[in-house]
Amino acid sequence: xxxxxxxxxxxxxxxxxxxxxxxxxxxxxxxxxxxxxxxxxxxxxxxxxxxxxxxxxxxxxxxxxxxxxxxxxxxxxxxxxxxxxxxxxxxxxxx
Numbered sequence: 001x002x003x004x005x006x007x008x009x010x011x012x013x014x015x016x017x018x019x020x021x022x023x024x025x026x027x028x029x030x031x032x033x034x035x036x037x038x039x040x041x042x043x044x045x046x047x048x049x050x051x052x053x054x055x056x057x058x059x060x061x062x063x064x065x066x067x068x069x070x071x072x073x074x075x076x077x078x079x080x081x082x083x084x085x086x087x088x089x090x091x092x093x094x095x
Contacts, residue, residue, distance in 0.1 A: 018063070021088060024058070024059055047064055
């Protein structure tokens, strides 16, 4: 087995928690980009990112697998601090 294969197996053997960030924001053209940017700053690629309108708000859902719950809590606080975000919540599960 090559070093690359064993590295991939070790990485996939790490238990990750699965999180869904649910965000309600003002209908600002930059709202989704600001939320996505927080994940990009930490080099995290979401499993799924969706955005839709609801009345005068944007509903943004971000699904991501993370190794530490502290990262999820930090991201949630950063999302909540975005000016156009009205509210944000977090759902956790296991992958």
